[in-house]
Amino acid sequence: MSAKTERIEVRADETSKSRITEAAELLGEPVSAFVVRSARAEAEKVLARAHRTIMPAEQFDLLIASLDEPDDAPALTEIANRPRRFRRA
Incomplete structure (x- = not known):
């Protein structure tokens, strides 16, 4: 596993923070x-759909x-x- 050197800062409302904290504790x-794990999982889903x-x-x-169906490629035919x-x- 690579070293964790990057920071992500977020602002959240009280309800979101409470729910996230409760889920993490569970x-x-x-x-x-x-x-990070939850955001990464969602990012993987979004990227998979985009690709x-x-x-x-x-x-x-x-x-x-x-x-x-073969394409007409007159320049290629001429070169060949x-x-x-x-x-x-």
């Missing part, structure tokens, strides 16, 4: 550890079908048809 952990693309099945099928500079022996 789990037998310091409030700071509870807050995933969700679409209807029909749209997904159209996407896959379009990837299966050029005479080779080097040949294998």
